[in-house]
Amino acid sequence: MTPILEVKNLVTKFHAIDGIVNAVNGVSFRLEEGETLAIVGESGSGKSVSMMSILGLLPSPPAKVEGGEAIFHSEKGAVDLLKLPYDEISNVHGGRIGFIFQDPGTSLNPILTVGEQITESLTRHLVMDSQQARRRAIDLLADVGIPDPELRFSAYPFQLSGGMRQRVMIAIAVACSPSIVIADEPTTALDVTIQAQIVSLFKELRKRMGVSTIWITHDLGLVAGLADRVLVMYAGKIMESAPVDDLYENPQHPYTVGLLGALPRLDTDETRRLVSIEGAPPDSTIPIQHCPFAWRCTRAFDRCWQEAPALLDVEKNHQAACFAVSGRGG
Ligand SMILES: Nc1ncnc2c1ncn2[C@@H]1O[C@H](COP(=O)(O)OP(=O)(O)O)[C@@H](O)[C@H]1O
Ligand SMILES: [Mg+2]
Structure with missing residues (x-):
């Protein structure tokens, strides 16, 4: 091993x-x-x-x-x-190393959309322009089982349920x-x-x-x-x-x-x-x-x-x- x-x-x-x-x-x-x-x-x-x-x-x-x-x-x-x-x-x-915290309510930024938070992580760590990051973020939202990912990309955390927010946290962690x-x-x-x-x-x-x-x-x-x-x-x-x-x-x-x-x-x-x-x-x-x-x-x-x-x-x-x-x- x-x-x-x-x-x-x-x-x-x-x-x-x-x-x-x-x-x-x-x-x-x-x-x-x-x-x-x-x-x-x-x-x-x-x-x-x-x-x-x-x-x-x-x-x-x-x-x-x-x-x-x-x-x-x-x-x-x-x-x-x-x-x-x-x-x-x-x-x-x-x-x-990706980290998923206990409470998605406090670990997501309330004033940024879900999409902004995922693309922020992508462009910070990887070489990607904003269009590529947007496409990748939408794919990630789909990967973690979020319905209508294109629509949810522009949603704010408070517009999602606790379970959906935790899926977003997982998407960020694996992005x-x-x-x-x-x-x-x-x-x-x-x-x-x-x-x-x-x-x-x-x-x-x-x-x-x-x-x-x-x-x-x-x-x-x-x-x-x-x-x-x-x-x-x-x-x-x-x-x-x-x-x-x-x-x-x-x-x-x-x-x-x-x-x-x-x-x-x-x-x-x-x-x-x-x-x-x-x-x-x-x-x-x-x-x-x-x-x-x-x-x-x-x-x-x-x-x-x-x-x-x-x-x-x-x-x-x-x-x-x-x-x-x-x-x-x-
Ligand atoms: N910011 C902090 N200031 C002082 N003590 C803390 C702080 N965060 C955690 N602790 C203490 O550290 C210990 C371990 O906490 P923690 O790792 O959060 O436990 P667990 O995650 O297993 O529930 C606890 O005694 C907790 O009270
Ligand atoms: Mg703990």
């Missing part, structure tokens, strides 16, 4: 007035070419901040990427995105044929039917374009059938990483086991009680030297309160950051 993005030990903090927020505490992962990676975790676990750190999208101050690397492999060679100057990283965003598309909870603000339509559009585009994708969600139920691999995040760390089927059938980390226990099962007759994990994630303004899940973990023992477990192999192609599963000795 060939990696297209390798993130190593990413650390991001916010230096807020009332203290330091430890948002991302040493995140490492690889995205392989053509792969879909899902990053799953409760709200506040550092999913968005991780991705925004990589693309230089965080306001600094208060945000500061304090460590790590994000190696992006392209036809021009490997670059560390965290070391690129502002103008270069802002070229990568929207060009080689320049990126090698990676990152979708940050793209369906959270939508109702269930529209959600399913966006997921299937995303799958279709991914297949057609052969693009590598990262799909961020707080909903573990959404990633079956969508992702190749799942990363489970908690308190700014990756707790488990496994191929999607393996994660469902053989979850290792007690946190993942808890998350899966809380999923309503549709595939069995057995009426499983909706359980949720007791307690709340730790306060991110307090630095934690031990396992951040220890407070909520039914399997915690002495060592879990003394040091932080590293993400280690528990079996082939499957890692967990947990002393209870990766061996008490190691």
Whole structure:
């Protein structure tokens, strides 16, 4: 397998007035070419901040990427995105890497037409005159399933439904044929039917374009059938990483086991009680030297309160950051 993005030990903090927020505490992962990676975790676990750190999208101050690397492999060679100057990283965003945000209502510019926003991205990143950009934008609107694309080209975001706006966001993200598309909870603000339509559009585009994708969600139920691999995040760390089927059938980390226990099962007759994990994630303004899940973990023992477990192999192609599963000795 060939990696297209390798993130190593990413650390991001916010230096807020009332203290330091430890948002991302040493995140490492690889995205392989053509792969879909899902990053799953409760709200506040550092999913968005991780991705925004990589693309230089965080306001600094208060945000500061304090460590790590994000190696992006392209036809021009490997670059560390965290070391690129502002103008270069802002070229990568929207060009080689497309980003779809959670809320299309706030991420589209209300005073520009849909067409203007797509052509703006095309002419900024690609060599194209305005006529070519217009034609390409209309094709893109058709590709993402927007009816009457020529008409919609001149529409303002407020004239479209939430689902249509999210389709426009997807068109912008894929406009320049990126090698990676990152979708940050793209369906959270939508109702269930529209959600399913966006997921299937995303799958279709991914297949057609052969693009590598990262799909961020707080909903573990959404990633079956969508992702190749799942990363489970908690308190700014990756707790488990496994191929999607393996994660469902053989979850290792007690946190993942808890998350899966809380999923309503549709595939069995057995009426499983909706359980949720007791307690709340730790306060991110307090630095934690031990396992951040220890407070909520039914399997915690002495060592879990003394040091932080590293993400280690528990079996082939499957890692967990947990002393209870990766061996008490190691
Ligand atoms: N602009 C900000 N200023 C201060 N703290 C922030 C800011 N944005 C995010 N955070 C904090 O960083 C942590 C991670 O947030 P985030 O990555 O948005 O979580 P997720 O996307 O997993 O829901 C949270 O504790 C959140 O409160
Ligand atoms: Mg988020």
